[in-house]
Amino acid sequence: MSDKTPPVLRRPTAEDGPAVTSLIAACAPLDPNSAYCNLLQCSDFADTCIVAQRDDEIVGWISAYRPPSHPERIFVWQVAVAASARGEGLGGRMLDELVARPAVQGATTLTTTITEANPASWALFGAFARRHGASLSKSERFTRAAHFAGAHDTEWQASIAPLPSAHT
Ligand SMILES: CC(C)(COP(=O)(O)OP(=O)(O)OC[C@H]1O[C@@H](n2cnc3c(N)ncnc32)[C@H](O)[C@@H]1OP(=O)(O)O)[C@@H](O)C(=O)NCCC(=O)NCCS
Known part of the structure; x- marks a missing residue:
């Protein structure tokens, strides 16, 4: 059990952009996005993104969105x-906060993509599914040969349903 103060979770603002960019760059194997991409996430997609702040430091980040086609x-x-x-x-706290957001109400399924070789990510989303009594299914989404020209491992889509917000 940690004796550190739990970070405060909140919507990002554009001013968080530089700290978010640094955090992502320090969190391999995440793709390091452009600063501009993160600014758009922090502003246009703020309702479905989260920063976790402890004292003056951004120590956590989730980016997410409702896909227009789904x-x-x-x-x-x-x-x-x-x-x-x-x-x-x-x-796990950030994922729980995300699905409780007003902007996520009515969503029935959480999707994400994960490479085979990222056990921490599979554990994070597997624990989320168990905590909410949901099931997790996986299928190939972006493959090494067809979508990454051999330069990146296949990204498996994990689908978790039903979400707690789907019951309200
Ligand atoms: C993946 C990551 C976000 C997990 O963050 P975290 O705050 O340490 O995770 P939590 O403490 O909420 O743990 C959630 C679950 O994952 C498990 N877990 C966390 N890190 C793990 C690891 N390295 N290996 C195996 N399991 C792990 C925890 O035990 C917990 O499972 P449980 O509830 O069954 O005990 C963090 O390790 C990270 O930023 N990694 C680099 C970037 C990345 O890979 N992001 C995910 C892809 S989008």
């Missing part, structure tokens, strides 16, 4: 927890 879904793009804040349940 509004019944909430797609989680990236989850990043600073090394100093791992193992405290922060990743």
Whole structure:
């Protein structure tokens, strides 16, 4: 059990952009996005993104959105927890906060993509599914040969349903 203060979770603002960019860059194997991409997430997608702040430091981040072609879904793009804040349940807390947001009400399914070789991510989303009594299914979404020209491992889509917000 950690004796650190639990980080405060909130919507990001554009001013969080630089700290979010640094955090993502420090959280391999996440793709390091452009600063501009993160600014758009922090502003246009703020209702479905979360920063976790402890004192003056951004130690956690989730980016997500409702795909226009699948509004019944909430797609989680990236989850990043600073090394100093791992193992405290922060990743799980941010996912729980995300699906409780007004902007996620009515979504029935959480989707994300994960490479085979990311056990921490599979554990994070598997624990989320168990906590909410939901089932997790997986299928190939973006494959090494067809979508990454051999330069990136296949991304498996994990689908978790039903979401707690689907019951309200
Ligand atoms: C994945 C990540 C977000 C987990 O953050 P975290 O705050 O440490 O996770 P939590 O403490 O909420 O743990 C959630 C579950 O995952 C498990 N877990 C966490 N890290 C793990 C690891 N390295 N290996 C195996 N299981 C792990 C926990 O035991 C917990 O499971 P439980 O509830 O069954 O005990 C963090 O390790 C990270 O930022 N990694 C680098 C970026 C990344 O891979 N992001 C995910 C892809 S989008």
